[in-house]
Amino acid sequence: MVKNGNPGTGGVTLQAVAEAAGVTIATASRSLNDAYGVHPETKARVQRIAEELHYKPNRFARGLVTGRSDMVGLIVSDIRNSYFAEVARGVEDAALESGRDVMLCNSDLNAERQMKSVNSLLDKRAEAIIMNSVASLSREDQQKIAAAGVPIVLLNRPGRDTTFSTVNADNDKGGRLAAECLLRNGHRKVINLTGPKKHANLSRRSTAFIKTMEAQRGARVNTIHTINTMQGGYEAAIEIFRNLNGETAIATGNDAMAFGVMRAAIEAGVRIPRDISLIGFDDVELSAMTFPPLTTVRQPKYEVGRAAVEIVQQLLSSGSKTPIHRVVDVELVERSSVAKLTK
Amino acid sequence: MVKNGNPGTGGVTLQAVAEAAGVTIATASRSLNDAYGVHPETKARVQRIAEELHYKPNRFARGLVTGRSDMVGLIVSDIRNSYFAEVARGVEDAALESGRDVMLCNSDLNAERQMKSVNSLLDKRAEAIIMNSVASLSREDQQKIAAAGVPIVLLNRPGRDTTFSTVNADNDKGGRLAAECLLRNGHRKVINLTGPKKHANLSRRSTAFIKTMEAQRGARVNTIHTINTMQGGYEAAIEIFRNLNGETAIATGNDAMAFGVMRAAIEAGVRIPRDISLIGFDDVELSAMTFPPLTTVRQPKYEVGRAAVEIVQQLLSSGSKTPIHRVVDVELVERSSVAKLTK
DNA sequence: CTGAAAGCGCTTACAG
DNA sequence: CTGAAAGCGCTTACAG
Structure with a gap:
């Protein structure tokens, strides 16, 4: 038969602990698992000996009977x-x-x-x-x-x-927060740069954003769909900057798209936030390190x-x-x- | 006794497979483990039945005997x-x-x-x-x-x-590569911004860098130690920019420090690479996204x-x-x- | 409070 | 090529 001891633990088994403590493995097991109905003194002794022997239960054996893997x-x-x-x-x-x-x-x-x-x-x-x-x-x-x-x-x-x-x-709240931030800063005519319509999370952000904006009298949002990546944001922004029509801010569905917008802005000579404001969504690590640092909605990852x-x-x-x-x-x-x- | 079947797998055990195939669990086990000495037909039958029954070996049981956990x-x-x-x-x-x-x-x-x-x-x-x-x-x-x-x-x-x-x-090679890059671009008087002396990896990079630079006639490197973080790089760079004395490039021990240098440069009105060149080490994700993108030594993480x-x-x-x-x-x-x- | 024993589901010498 | 059986190291009803 296989005799593999208890690899990785020096081969000390429950059996060994029990013997050293002068009890059966049943009592040893109960002591180590802190179960009810074992004499405090016995329990203490077993635990001490287990410690001394560097006993480590074999998880396979335990799992086999308990079904638990931890x-x-x-x-x-x-x-x-x-x-x-x-x-x-x-x-x-x-x-x-x-x-x-x-x-x-x-x-x-x-x-x-x-x-x-x-x-x-x-x-x-x-x-x-x-x-x-x-x-x-x-x-x-x-x-x-x-x-x-x-x-x-x-x-x-x-x-x-x-x-x-x-x-x-909470995508709904996030969309609302972004809109309120823009509103609070006086923006009324804005662009919502979001992802493909089938993207449920981005859609919810977008919907909440638009709803909050448009609840404000005189506010208007122009929604644009693109791929929800930096590249997508970049390409959409190039287009946007060519056709700017009084919009003062862009809210993107995520930070990656916002980074794309930033890149396009540098190339197009558009200054953020002087010429146009930008707000993202996610707050990834990079968001704090861009120039300028990105205002965004933080997702608690x-x-x-x-x-x-x-x-x-x-x-x-x-x-x-x-x-x-x-x-x-x-x-x-x-x-x-x-x-x-x-x- | 505990009767937990085979949780998570619909409770089909080797035993069940063996019975369905009309063999003992020994043969079933051997068939499933592709062991030698089992009739090809038997093996195929067992394997097919195991498949049909969605048999999944119990890793605890297997581990208990093999000692392997995968x-x-x-x-x-x-x-x-x-x-x-x-x-x-x-x-x-x-x-x-x-x-x-x-x-x-x-x-x-x-x-x-x-x-x-x-x-x-x-x-x-x-x-x-x-x-x-x-x-x-x-x-x-x-x-x-x-x-x-x-x-x-x-x-x-x-x-x-x-x-x-x-x-x-390969820190040695990395340090050498950085030095060769600077040399090739005509830099002779440079700064090596490295970490604490006890940092073995940074020290090796630094040593190799200095050695390669100084093997070039007329080249000189001024070594500065600081904390090996962005903040450390930032603080050291502020000092460096105040006391620039003909140096045309900075080589840092890692990219984080290089980012700190970049930030300090923006604040000090120093333009990279026009006023001073910068080379990092690591090639983290951010390195490609800074402005300007950072020349660096890539570690294959x-x-x-x-x-x-x-x-x-x-x-x-x-x-x-x-x-x-x-x-x-x-x-x-x-x-x-x-x-x-x-x- | 403790022990003797069954059993978890496998793998693998040992026979045949 | 296949089977009967031991054994891996535990936990936990069942008795006492």
Whole structure:
């Protein structure tokens, strides 16, 4: 038979601890797990001896009987995206507090790789999976995931999914905040540079932004759709600067697009915020370092990660299957890219 | 007794597959593991049935007997640091190729948290640990880690550790590349803005830089030490710009410091590269986006992650305990912050 | 409060 | 080529 001792721990098993303490492994196990009904003195002795022997429980053996792995899975499209790095940190910190480790997977938003990750995570008995999106998955795959029976929490999914839990930033409030900032600074005729219509998060930001602006008498917003990247923002801005017609500010759907606008502005000789004001959305790391620093709506990325783990905890401890939905707060970060209009 | 079936997989066990295939679990196991000595037809049948039943082996059970977890641990100071996000991606990709998942931990370079992570990873039977640094750990802790018997690979540790494997960028070559770039563009009197003397990586870059510069007749470098951050670079640069004495270029120990120099330049009205040239080291994401884009020496972060996993593979498959050391190549990335001097 | 024992679901010598 | 069986190291009802 295989005799592998207890690799990585010097081979000390519960058995060894029990012997040294003069009890059976049953009592030893109970002592170490702080269970009820073991004499305080016995418990203390066992614990001390376990310590001395550097006993480490074999998680495989424990998992085999308890079914618990003390691990959660996190699948993001790409950890190099600073948004997800922030989220991951929030996840890790919160998971650590509950004694769990996190297994990280990158999916590149590719359905096949994503499904592979899910399977691998399930294989390794992740107690829950926190994932970026499920959008690229077939209905069939989604059902398979749901059937796995472990809590799934989706990041950045607007609206309330009926089978999965979600956590999302408050896009409505964010859109409103951006509009109020512009209004407060005297802007009335503005451009809303947003992403493709099918992009649900950007659409909600846009809708809230427009609604808030237009609630103000005499305000007008010109909405432009483009690709939601720096490049998209750049190209749209070149066009915009050519056809400027009294607009005094641009609000973009995310910071990346705002950076594109900035680049186009430099090339076109348009000065921000002197000639035109600019407000973004996200507050990525770079936003504070551009010239001028970008006024934007901050998405609490780290908190999104934490919130996801909190949902997992709730679901796990209650045993409930009912998805939980959390909307995390956003806030305005005023830097220097929005000018106060003096009429 | 506990009856937890096979949670997360619909409860199908090897036993179930074996029964459906009309064999014993021994044969079923061998078929699924593609072992020798099982009739091709039997094997095919078992595999087909396992597929149909959506059989997923219970990793706990398997791990209990094999001792293998198919997971590696990665401990970085902070995943939000884009350097480590890149490394992590390299690790994940390479690990995936070998069928392993990665458990991610953040240590904040804090000895206690770091040790906790190591222990947790060992607990969960990580087959190897790739970690940022071990510098903050006591000798005792380091020995404990070494004693665990799993391969450990250290990131960014210069020189050859005798007990741990390492992977590091070629700092010597990087320093040389930076110097050659300046020399080629006609710079002879330059400033080397480096970090604290005890910072081994920065010191090596600096030493190689100086050596290469001074091998050129008539070249002279003025070395200045400061904190190796943007703020450090900023503060040092303010001082530098006040006392400029014919120097035509600044080479910094990393990009962060270069960004600090850029900021100071804007404030001091010094134009880069017109008034002074600037070359960094690292090539972080931001480096391509500054104004002007920064000429720098690229560290292959992603490759560092991959190399670490390759070392793990080698060590694991050979069973060798001898540390492996890898130096990954760097390259010059010429952008616009270095001007060609026309005498 | 403690022990004897079953059982978690696998893998792998050992026979045949 | 296949089976019967031991064993990996735990946890937890069941007795006492």
